[in-house]
Structures are given as structure tokens and as C-alpha cells.
Amino acid sequence: MLDQLKIKRKQMPSQKMQPVIRADNLTRIYSLGDSDIVGIQQINFEIEHGDLVVLKGESGSGKSTLLSLMAGLDRPTSGELTVAGQNLTRASDTDLTRFRREVVGMVFQSFNLMPTLNVLENACLPGLLAGQAFDVARSRAAEYLEWLGLKDRLTHLPAQLSGGEMQRTAIARALINDPAIVLADEPTGNLDSRNGQVVIELLAELNRKWKRTVVIATHSALADAFATSQIYLKDGKISNRIEVKG
Numbered sequence: 001m002l003d004q005l006k007i008k009r010k011q012m013p014s015q016k017m018q019p020v021i022r023a024d025n026l027t028r029i030y031s032l033g034d035s036d037i038v039g040i041q042q043i044n045f046e047i048e049h050g051d052l053v054v055l056k057g058e059s060g061s062g063k064s065t066l067l068s069l070m071a072g073l074d075r076p077t078s079g080e081l082t083v084a085g086q087n088l089t090r091a092s093d094t095d096l097t098r099f100r101r102e103v104v105g106m107v108f109q110s111f112n113l114m115p116t117l118n119v120l121e122n123a124c125l126p127g128l129l130a131g132q133a134f135d136v137a138r139s140r141a142a143e144y145l146e147w148l149g150l151k152d153r154l155t156h157l158p159a160q161l162s163g164g165e166m167q168r169t170a171i172a173r174a175l176i177n178d179p180a181i182v183l184a185d186e187p188t189g190n191l192d193s194r195n196g197q198v199v200i201e202l203l204a205e206l207n208r209k210w211k212r213t214v215v216i217a218t219h220s221a222l223a224d225a226f227a228t229s230q231i232y233l234k235d236g237k238i239s240n241r242i243e244v245k246g
């Protein structure tokens, strides 16, 4: 399916090379009143181009904290984080905004679609914000949405969609700026198992066929079959890492 897309994509390296994500002593402490709450602490890891990493761990172990840092939505308290050559610890606000729009695509458990925009408009939005011409964004979004099986839903509002359809719209939105890295936080958390399987297979296809680096935080085992690496978090630290790639 992806092969038939006419969208001209950036060349992604097919060979694994230097890490695309690197964390050194990465720490995020939340301050609430007088108390400090550990999000993640002293984390070190590398993720290579073309990996599909599954982040696991109990509720509160730090998965969303880590994903938010990698997405440039939040800043570390200390330590270093470099994503696609950009040092996010020291990036200016302007750099972070550009990074969020152009380098990463983010998929959330609760879809986070704009309720007053239809499917096509939701998928276009980050493209328009990044400066794409309206016609370009619209035709790109329409192609992604067709690949995602939403060709007949372009003018529907989120409230008129099933959960699976909403999440597929969110995937189109995440792809509109052709990001090298797709980050998904519990993307199947609000879906039944069949729709969850579809969403995971789409993310795996992005990884395998388009060489996108994909990181999925999930409680579910659905993504395990596609993982090149599994990182386990416990109390904000990496407790185990399993490499599955050959």
C-alpha cells in the first residue's frame, strides 16, 4: 500500500548508522509544591535509525515522561537528550517548535483531534502550521488518509468516527510533515483489540517499509512481534533492554 503513495518522501537511510536518539543521564523531576516527583532519572540509551522500540513498564514508570521529552514537548531537568542531531536540552523555544513540527510525529492514546475540524482538516493542520501550501497539505493528507482506509471519511468530524478511525486520522496528522521519527503513547489504549492490531500494523509498516524510527509506549503486547528492541522502565529507570533485531 505504502509503495503506491505518490508523496515524495525524504530519503531515510536504509542502513542503521549512528543513533537517531541518544539519552545521557536523562532526568525529569516534577516539582509539586514542596515535593519532587521522579518522572525519569539518570536514563542512558541509544536508538538507531530504523528501529521500532517498544517502551514498557508499569503505570507511573516514566514512559510518557520519556516520550514527551523525545517529542520536544517537555524539557529535561538534567542530563542530555539528542534527537536527530538536535540537542533538545539546549534547544531554544523556536528550535523546539520547529523540531516538534518537522522532525517528530506524535500519536496519543486520546487521539487529540480538533473536534470542529473534519478528518482532512485535522490531518492537514500541522502541514499548514509548518508552512506547506494549502493544496500541497490537502493532497498529501488525502493520500495518507486513503492509505489509512479513510478515503470516504474526509469530511467527517471526529465525533462521527469510531476510535480506530480517529486514531488513523491522528496517524495521518503525525505523518503530514514527513517526520523521521514517530512517537506513539499508548496508541491502542482506547481501541478494541482488532483496531489496536490495525494501528500497530500501520506503525510497523511505517517502520519496515519507510524506515521511520518508531517508538511505542504501551501496556499491550500487540507491538512485541514488530519490535527491534524492548526497553523496560521501572520507577523512572531502565530495568531491562531486550534487543530483538537480528
Ligand SMILES: Nc1ncnc2c1ncn2[C@@H]1O[C@H](COP(=O)(O)OP(=O)(O)OP(=O)(O)O)[C@@H](O)[C@H]1O
Residues within 6 Å of the ligand: 030, 031, 032, 037, 038, 039, 040, 057, 058, 059, 060, 061, 062, 063, 064, 065, 066
Ligand atoms: N505533570 C506532572 N506533574 C507531576 N508528576 C508527574 C507529571 N507527569 C507525570 N508525573 C509523575 O511522573 C511519574 C511517571 O509518570 P508517567 O506518566 O511518565 O508514567 P507512565 O509510565 O506513562 O504511566 P502510564 O502507564 O500510567 O501512562 C509518575 O509518578 C507520575 O505521577
Ligand SMILES: [Mg+2]
Residues within 6 Å of the ligand: 063, 064, 065, 185
Ligand atoms: Mg503514560
